[in-house]
Amino acid sequence: MGLFKDSNLVTDPLTDTNPVTIQVLGICSALAITAELEASIVMAIAVLFVLGAGNVVISLMRNIIPSKIRIIVQLIVVAALVIIVDLVLKAFAYQLSKTLSVFVGLIITNCIIMGRFEAFALANKPWRSFLDGIGNALGYGVILVIVGFFRELLGSGTLLGFKVLGDPIEKTGAYAYGYENNGFMLLAPMALITLGIIIWVQRSKNEALIEEN
Amino acid sequence: MGLKQNLHNLKEKYKGTKMAPAFNAIHTFLYLPNETTHGGTHIKAADDLKRTMNIVIMALVPCLIFGMFNAGFQHNIAVNGNFTSGMSFFSGQFWNLENFFIGAVKILPLVLVSYGVGLLVEFIFAVIKGHEIEEGYLVTGMLVPLIVPVDIPLWMLSVAVIFGVVIGKEVFGGTGMNILNPALTIRAFLFFAYPTWISGDKVWVEGAVARDQAIVAGEKLDAISGETMLGALAQGKEVVYSIWDMFYGFIPGSVGETSTLLIILGALFLVFTKIGSWRIMLSGVLGALAMGLIFNAIADAGIIGESSKFYALMNTPFWHHLIIGGFAFGVVFMATDPVTASQTNKGKWIYGFLIGFLSILIRVFNPAYPEGVMLAILLMNVFAPTIDHYVVQGNVKKRLKRLKAKLT
Numbered sequence: 232m233g234l235f236k237d238s239n240l241v242t243d244p245l246t247d248t249n250p251v252t253i254q255v256l257g258i259c260s261a262l263a264i265t266a267e268l269e270a271s272i273v274m275a276i277a278v279l280f281v282l283g284a285g286n287v288v289i290s291l292m293r294n295i296i297p298s299k300i301r302i303i304v305q306l307i308v309v310a311a312l313v314i315i316v317d318l319v320l321k322a323f324a325y326q327l328s329k330t331l332s333v334f335v336g337l338i339i340t341n342c343i344i345m346g347r348f349e350a351f352a353l354a355n356k357p358w359r360s361f362l363d364g365i366g367n368a369l370g371y372g373v374i375l376v377i378v379g380f381f382r383e384l385l386g387s388g389t390l391l392g393f394k395v396l397g398d399p400i401e402k403t404g405a406y407a408y409g410y411e412n413n414g415f416m417l418l419a420p421m422a423l424i425t426l427g428i429i430i431w432v433q434r435s436k437n438e439a440l441i442e443e444n
Numbered sequence: 445m446g447l448k449q450n451l452h453n454l455k456e457k458y459k460g461t462k463m464a465p466a467f468n469a470i471h472t473f474l475y476l477p478n479e480t481t482h483g484g485t486h487i488k489a490a491d492d493l494k495r496t497m498n499i500v501i502m503a504l505v506p507c508l509i510f511g512m513f514n515a516g517f518q519h520n521i522a523v524n525g526n527f528t529s530g531m532s533f534f535s536g537q538f539w540n541l542e543n544f545f546i547g548a549v550k551i552l553p554l555v556l557v558s559y560g561v562g563l564l565v566e567f568i569f570a571v572i573k574g575h576e577i578e579e580g581y582l583v584t585g586m587l588v589p590l591i592v593p594v595d596i597p598l599w600m601l602s603v604a605v606i607f608g609v610v611i612g613k614e615v616f617g618g619t620g621m622n623i624l625n626p627a628l629t630i631r632a633f634l635f636f637a638y639p640t641w642i643s644g645d646k647v648w649v650e651g652a653v654a655r656d657q658a659i660v661a662g663e664k665l666d667a668i669s670g671e672t673m674l675g676a677l678a679q680g681k682e683v684v685y686s687i688w689d690m691f692y693g694f695i696p697g698s699v700g701e702t703s704t705l706l707i708i709l710g711a712l713f714l715v716f717t718k719i720g721s722w723r724i725m726l727s728g729v730l731g732a733l734a735m736g737l738i739f740n741a742i743a744d745a746g747i748i749g750e751s752s753k754f755y756a757l758m759n760t761p762f763w764h765h766l767i768i769g770g771f772a773f774g775v776v777f778m779a780t781d782p783v784t785a786s787q788t789n790k791g792k793w794i795y796g797f798l799i800g801f802l803s804i805l806i807r808v809f810n811p812a813y814p815e816g817v818m819l820a821i822l823l824m825n826v827f828a829p830t831i832d833h834y835v836v837q838g839n840v841k842k843r844l845k846r847l848k849a850k851l852t
Contacts, residue, residue, distance in 0.1 A: 414636060
């Protein structure tokens with residue numbers, strides 16, 4: 232029972248306190264790397280690792296970090312973790328690390344991570360911090376995967392590289408009936424609009440989320 | 445019992461139910477309602493908003509009919525290759541029923557799809573949100589078929605219309621609240637989503653794409669094509685059309701934008717009925733001429749050599765920009781949209797001038813997307829509220845100064 236009493240720390244960020252759609256953090260990477268589903272998933276996993284581990288490390292050190300230099304300490308922790316992710320990607324998934332390019336390094340500046348360090352890990356015990364990190368990273372990942380799914384499906388007609396809608400050059404599958412890929416989906420503005428539509432749907436389902444004017 | 449009575453009974457019957465807005469809309473569209481428009485930013489007089497919209501539609505009808513003849517005409521000259529430059533405007537080679545039928549068969553479906561899909565989206569939103577159907581789509585629905593290539597697939601048009609109405613208008617709160625011109629949002633969507641269907645030398649001529657596919661499939665046919673003026677100039681090709689051809693509109697292009705003559709007639713009609721702003725139209729033309737003159741001067745001074753890819757468009761006589769491409773259509777029918785344009789008189793001059801100025805700038809420096817007027821209007825739509833803000837603030841400051849001078 233003890234382990235699960237804080238399960239809302241994981242489930243809340245998936246919906247009602249979602250870091251992307253409700254707190255509107257981490258938008259830059261959500262726009263930049265979601266043109267392909269695979270990149271979105273890898274990015275989600277990388278952030279999951281960095282945020283989960285980082286929250287634990289910060290939480291363990293929370294009583295010894297002088298508050299005046301805490302931002303620097305946080306940066307060092309997140310930078311160390313991001314370098315681990317970067318090296319692992321380069322070793323085992325070189326092509327993908329080229330696709331993600333600078334955006335792996337830019338996880339350091341992902342507002343969600345610094346936000347959780349500051350808002351949660353500095354004031355909570357390691358286990359609760361871990362759950363919070365996992366929850367927020369999953370909430371971020373879910374949005375990334377949804378956006379990546381629609382952008383890759385409608386923009387390139389593929390999912391994870393598989394030609395689910397047929398071949399656009401050979402004119403098979405849907406392309407035989409005159410269907411064409413929507414090039415706009417591959418551009419960043421359409422990622423923002425997709426994100427906006429997700430926010431719209433979420434708020435119309437749960438009116439408590441709509442802010443007062 | 446006439447149609448009016450029937451409609452009235454239906455309207456009364458469904459009063460207060462979810463479907464009420466749908467019946468109200470049909471009723472007030474066909475017959476003069478007892479109420480006048482209230483609310484919204486485009487209020488002008490004690491007219492129903494639908495009357496305002498209908499006047500714009502009337503101004504557009506000549507362009508639509510011309511577009512039908514022109515679609516058939518372009519098809520025939522592409523197939524037979526018998527184009528002679530310098531025809532009179534009333535030439536029988538253009539105004540014959542054969543041309544009209546070829547065009548009408550292609551263009552009427554565009555009109556039907558545009559209105560059908562767009563009004564369906566409006567109806568759905570009205571029923572969900574429980575307000576009256578908004579009239580904004582009446583003009584948009586007529587503009588859309590006029591600014592797309594004749595060969596655009598209907599499903600693409602539907603997707604774009606849904607996008608334009610939902611993202612361009614409904615998310616902001618519906619008619620009167622939109623930041624961007626919905627018709628141009630629809631065209632911009634097509635432009636970025638399916639660029640091969642809205643540029644190049646095939647889509648402007650009815651049947652050219654289908655013929656290409658048939659040739660690929662092994663049929664023995666000659667390929668046909670027709671490049672727009674801007675496309676040809678951007679690639680440095682020879683232009684075979686005379687100035688009068690361009691002015692009358694016997695050239696390939698989007699359905700309704702080719703005939704500058706009919707657009708000028710439409711503009712006069714809009715200005716005369718006080719629906720369109722003459723300030724925006726005039727300043728737009730001035731802006732285009734100014735930019736054209738600057739480019740001519742640059743080309744004449746030899747700063748840009750003939751080898752430059754920008755040379756052909758830069759060296760085009762400055763006033764030609766008014767009669768080629770969609771500039772005239774954009775400035776007369778799109779830039780003057782009362783919702784998305786500047787509201788203040790001084791603001792209208794600035795807004796219009798910058799539209800003309802930027803249109804030609806984009807035209808010359810962006811050969812991949814030769815038509816600049818669409819992007820220029822969308823850009824200035826975004827800035828219109830800012831322009832208004834500073835015009836109003838400037839006025840306030842001037843008056844305060846006057847007041848202070850009086851008091852001291």
